[in-house]
Amino acid sequence: MKNHVFIATSLDGYIADIEEKLDWLPTSDVGDLGYEKFIESIDAIVMGKMTFETVLGFGGEWPYDKHIFVLSTSLKTVPEKLQEKVTLLKGTVQEILNTIHTKGFYNLYIDGGKTVQNFLKDDLIDELRITTIPVVLGDGIPLFDVLSTSLEFKHLKTEIFLNELVQSHYVRK
Amino acid sequence: MKNHVFIATSLDGYIADIEEKLDWLPTSDVGDLGYEKFIESIDAIVMGKMTFETVLGFGGEWPYDKHIFVLSTSLKTVPEKLQEKVTLLKGTVQEILNTIHTKGFYNLYIDGGKTVQNFLKDDLIDELRITTIPVVLGDGIPLFDVLSTSLEFKHLKTEIFLNELVQSHYVRK
Numbered sequence: 310m311k312n313h314v315f316i317a318t319s320l321d322g323y324i325a326d327i328e329e330k331l332d333w334l335p336t337s338d339v340g341d342l343g344y345e346k347f348i349e350s351i352d353a354i355v356m357g358k359m360t361f362e363t364v365l366g367f368g369g370e371w372p373y374d375k376h377i378f379v380l381s382t383s384l385k386t387v388p389e390k391l392q393e394k395v396t397l398l399k400g401t402v403q404e405i406l407n408t409i410h411t412k413g414f415y416n417l418y419i420d421g422g423k424t425v426q427n428f429l430k431d432d433l434i435d436e437l438r439i440t441t442i443p444v445v446l447g448d449g450i451p452l453f454d455v456l457s458t459s460l461e462f463k464h465l466k467t468e469i470f471l472n473e474l475v476q477s478h479y480v481r482k
Numbered sequence: 483m484k485n486h487v488f489i490a491t492s493l494d495g496y497i498a499d500i501e502e503k504l505d506w507l508p509t510s511d512v513g514d515l516g517y518e519k520f521i522e523s524i525d526a527i528v529m530g531k532m533t534f535e536t537v538l539g540f541g542g543e544w545p546y547d548k549h550i551f552v553l554s555t556s557l558k559t560v561p562e563k564l565q566e567k568v569t570l571l572k573g574t575v576q577e578i579l580n581t582i583h584t585k586g587f588y589n590l591y592i593d594g595g596k597t598v599q600n601f602l603k604d605d606l607i608d609e610l611r612i613t614t615i616p617v618v619l620g621d622g623i624p625l626f627d628v629l630s631t632s633l634e635f636k637h638l639k640t641e642i643f644l645n646e647l648v649q650s651h652y653v654r655k
Contacts, residue, residue: 447628475650
């Protein structure tokens with residue numbers, strides 16, 4: 310029963326630039342950065358409304374095999390073709406987790422800045438895989454928000470992709 | 483003629499915690515993280531008043547062999563025993579750099595959050611060596627500040643110390 314983050318950030322800790330675009334992320338030849346292997350180990354994905362709508366906005370095939378839990382107080386329905394694949398939830402992080410666990414999903418991919426931040430506030434992130442892109446964006450959507458206590462992690466391993474991207478894997482101590 | 487940053491940050495990008503303490507930095511057995519080799523390649527160190535006063539506050543032997551330029555509009559004098567070793571400067575970043583270059587110092591270690599931020603705002607940082615400590619501090623003094631444009635870097639290499647600290651070396655593209 311673990312909550313995982315798998316995300317890319319700029320050197321200055323942004324997961325999207327100020328226009329919420331992702332075009333600073335490397336796309337060519339970089340491979341999947343271990344994403345396929347990671348996602349195989351996951352039971353379901355938890356994301357906020359903003360990430361969900363960003364993915365919907367990409368159009369084309371729905372990219373996820375895993376069940377998606379979207380945290381939103383405002384969304385009432387999901388597109389019909391996704392009704393088997395997407396569940397809307399609201400409540401506290403702990404309530405949401407209880408609901409998801411009750412449905413039989415235990416290893417969760419926590420995605421999106423706000424959602425990761427809310428889980429970190431309750432010390433509910435067990436593993437962090439952070440890929441650092443060698444750019445200082447200057448502004449944008451930050452991965453981390455202010456917390457009332459510090460959280461120690463243990464470094465498991467670091468991989469370098471194309472001598473450009475640094476991916477470090479941490480587990481909560 | 484290059485400006486270098488050599489600094490440690492938390493996973494959430496802080497160089498000191500909210501009380502400006504550094505006790506979350508690893509101290510035991512970690513070695514110098516390449517600091518000696520780095521500092522040998524440097525002609526002088528540029529720091530802000532806050533970093534200068536922090537180092538003064540440590541007491542004991544003055545820790546630097548290299549000449550120190552302290553950027554401050556308020557400091558008028560330095561302790562007498564440091565008058566050969568420390569020069570106070572004020573002005574814009576470019577004025578300060580011109581003064582330092584005129585004195586024959588070209589490869590500079592730019593230290594301290596505010597000073598690094600001011601150099602980044604003028605795109606005057608050539609190399610970044612950032613050591614990431616596996617802790618989410620939650621709050622503190624950030625390494626990076628908002629910039630009006632993004633800055634691309636090239637990853638040169640990453641070293642892992644004690645399977646705990648991840649040090650990446652970047653150069654400006």
